[in-house]
Amino acid sequence: MISVRHLTKHYQVHEKQEGFLGSLRALFHREYKAVKAVEDIAFEIAPGEIVGFLGPNGAGKTTTLKMLSGLLHPTSGDVTVAGFTPKRRQREFLTTITLVMGQKQQLIWDLPAADSFLVNQAIYDIPDDVYRQRVGELTEMLGLGGLLNKQVRKLSLGERMKCELAAALLHGPKVLFLDEPTIGLDVNMQQAVRDFVAGYNERHGATVLLTSHYMADVTALCRRVMVIDSGDLIFDGDLSNLVEQTAPQKLLKLEFRVPQSEAVLRGYGELRDRSELRAELRVARDRVTETAARLLNDLPIADIGIEEVPIEEIIGQVFRGRQAVRDAAK
Amino acid sequence: MKATLIRRLRLARVLFSVTLAAFIEYRAEVLIWMIAGTLPLIMMFIWMGLAANGPVGGYAAVDFAAYFLLVFIVRQFTVCWVVQPLSREIRLGEMSSRLMRPLDPYWMYVADHLVALLMRLPIVPPVVLIGLALTGAFVKLSIAALPLFLLAIVGAWLIRFNMHYTLGLVAFWTDQATSFEGLLFTIYMVFGGALFPINLLPPAAQEIIALTPFSYMIGFPVDIMLGKLSDAEVLRGFGMQALWTLVFIGTRQLTWRHGLKRYSAVGA
Numbered sequence: 001m002i003s004v005r006h007l008t009k010h011y012q013v014h015e016k017q018e019g020f021l022g023s024l025r026a027l028f029h030r031e032y033k034a035v036k037a038v039e040d041i042a043f044e045i046a047p048g049e050i051v052g053f054l055g056p057n058g059a060g061k062t063t064t065l066k067m068l069s070g071l072l073h074p075t076s077g078d079v080t081v082a083g084f085t086p087k088r089r090q091r092e093f094l095t096t097i098t099l100v101m102g103q104k105q106q107l108i109w110d111l112p113a114a115d116s117f118l119v120n121q122a123i124y125d126i127p128d129d130v131y132r133q134r135v136g137e138l139t140e141m142l143g144l145g146g147l148l149n150k151q152v153r154k155l156s157l158g159e160r161m162k163c164e165l166a167a168a169l170l171h172g173p174k175v176l177f178l179d180e181p182t183i184g185l186d187v188n189m190q191q192a193v194r195d196f197v198a199g200y201n202e203r204h205g206a207t208v209l210l211t212s213h214y215m216a217d218v219t220a221l222c223r224r225v226m227v228i229d230s231g232d233l234i235f236d237g238d239l240s241n242l243v244e245q246t247a248p249q250k251l252l253k254l255e256f257r258v259p260q261s262e263a264v265l266r267g268y269g270e271l272r273d274r275s276e277l278r279a280e281l282r283v284a285r286d287r288v289t290e291t292a293a294r295l296l297n298d299l300p301i302a303d304i305g306i307e308e309v310p311i312e313e314i315i316g317q318v319f320r321g322r323q324a325v326r327d328a329a330k
Numbered sequence: 331m332k333a334t335l336i337r338r339l340r341l342a343r344v345l346f347s348v349t350l351a352a353f354i355e356y357r358a359e360v361l362i363w364m365i366a367g368t369l370p371l372i373m374m375f376i377w378m379g380l381a382a383n384g385p386v387g388g389y390a391a392v393d394f395a396a397y398f399l400l401v402f403i404v405r406q407f408t409v410c411w412v413v414q415p416l417s418r419e420i421r422l423g424e425m426s427s428r429l430m431r432p433l434d435p436y437w438m439y440v441a442d443h444l445v446a447l448l449m450r451l452p453i454v455p456p457v458v459l460i461g462l463a464l465t466g467a468f469v470k471l472s473i474a475a476l477p478l479f480l481l482a483i484v485g486a487w488l489i490r491f492n493m494h495y496t497l498g499l500v501a502f503w504t505d506q507a508t509s510f511e512g513l514l515f516t517i518y519m520v521f522g523g524a525l526f527p528i529n530l531l532p533p534a535a536q537e538i539i540a541l542t543p544f545s546y547m548i549g550f551p552v553d554i555m556l557g558k559l560s561d562a563e564v565l566r567g568f569g570m571q572a573l574w575t576l577v578f579i580g581t582r583q584l585t586w587r588h589g590l591k592r593y594s595a596v597g598a
Binding site: 091098121122 | 356
């Protein structure tokens with residue numbers, strides 16, 4: 001559904017002197033600084049997949065998403081989405097995809113969302129019966145009842161995001177690009193958006209590429225993740241592989257009946273967090289069952305849990321590692 | 331073919347009615363903008379004062395009254411503020427959500443501006459009629475020229491809107507498009523004839539100005555309504571309006587195509 005090869009985007013950031021004369025000069029003579037936002041990345045996404053796009057701020061996630069949706073022209077490389085070249089922005093392409101940006105809005109601020117919906121109906125040329133059916137479905141899935149006739153500016157952030165999602169999906173796109181769709185929302189609302197995306201993907205077989213700062217979005221929705229850092233695609237595969245590959249340890253959470261000393265615990269693994277009756281140990285993946293057995297045998301254990309290292313920490317570890325390599329190279 | 335036409339008409343109707351609804355939310359502001367457009371009326375009083383003791387360059391006080399009241403109409407119905415929002419949307423990346431929809435954002439701005447004209451319809455003509463009655467300038471108008479006057483306003487609007495839209499698109503290259511707008515506005519007001527009738531200038535200057543688009547944005551429709559132009563001059567004027575409209579539509583499209591390649595969709 002989505003095919004990306006050798007995709008590169010360099011921004012020409014021009015440095016301009018201030019004021020009107022500066023602008024006039026900048027019109028004729030400009031000084032540029034190249035910023036490499038995305039550097040030679042490649043991936044394929046199959047129809048119906050939900051893929052999570054991870055990376056720190058400024059890594060190139062949003063730039064990639066914008067190239068996929070045709071907003072940005074790539075510096076070089078090929079992009080195909082549903083058989084179209086995004087930058088040509090043909091009508092058929094734009095009606096096949098949608099881009100939801102958590103920080104941007106398309107709804108008309110001073111009017112009820114229903115009016116913006118009507119505009120979209122006319123722009124996308126959606127027949128009345130299809131329109132009614134879609135509004136009905138989206139109202140049900142997102143719980144929009146009563147929201148559509150309220151002025152957009154009077155909606156809460158979460159309510160507005162739901163209406164934005166609905167407006168962006170009225171034309172029944174097959175490919176969804178979601179850029180931080182849950183940003184700024186409370187936990188319940190994040191959950192609602194997540195459930196909706198999963199439900200929409202299931203019902204319509206839509207392909208979804210999503211970026212988020214909330215790991216919970218990614219772990220809940222995406223089996224596959226792509227990790228991008230400083231414009232390079234550094235991982236593309238199963239979320240579970242990412243965890244195994246970059247976090248060779250597991251987390252043992254212990255509760256004791258009698259306080260344990262630090263010295264004793266250090267013998268079993270990397271001690272991370274300790275209070276009188278609790279401790280967290282990092283233990284190599286292949287030794288975790290053995291270590292657990294030993295602990296149960298040796299110490300007065302009240303409770304024991306084996307968990308994966310939190311995904312936030314893993315990603316953080318990956319990026320810190322790369323930063324260290326870059327710093328060393330300097 | 332017919333289906334496309336029906337689709338476009340429906341789109342126009344929806345865009346127009348929704349834009350109107352949004353405008354009504356701002357009706358107080360519309361009134362303030364209109365008050366901000368009263369410069370021609372102020373110029374009218376100044377020139378009427380100067381001509382109180384005898385005609386200036388062939389214009390008596392009553393001629394100035396007719397001239398500037400007509401300038402007021404033309405200015406009000408060719409009002410254009412597209413540079414500011416357009417360049418802001420480009421600079422701040424707000425253009426992105428419009429670009430995701432299969433409709434050139436141009437048409438949304440057209441709808442915006444046309445609705446603003448509609449809002450002025452119940453106010454501007456009565457004000458002008460009262461002005462004409464009070465100054466006795468009614469007799470200076472050539473009523474038979476009314477249809478051509480209206481047509482020339484349409485031409486003036488097309489030149490002005492497309493010119494400004496192109497200027498707004500300059501924001502793809504520089505973030506100072508709005509400072510050029512100030513310069514453009516000054517030239518437009520002077521060359522257009524909003525401060526004084528161009529006829530007061532030496533013939534050589536008049537001929538040069540007649541080559542610029544500005545002549546056809548204010549002075550030309552006004553002179554039609556005052557019955558100052560021969561048939562040949564009217565024909566030539568409409569020809570120049572058509573020419574400049576095509577020039578600016580062309581540059582707008584070219585600027586748009588090249589600008590999109592540079593769009594950096596900042597933010598978000």
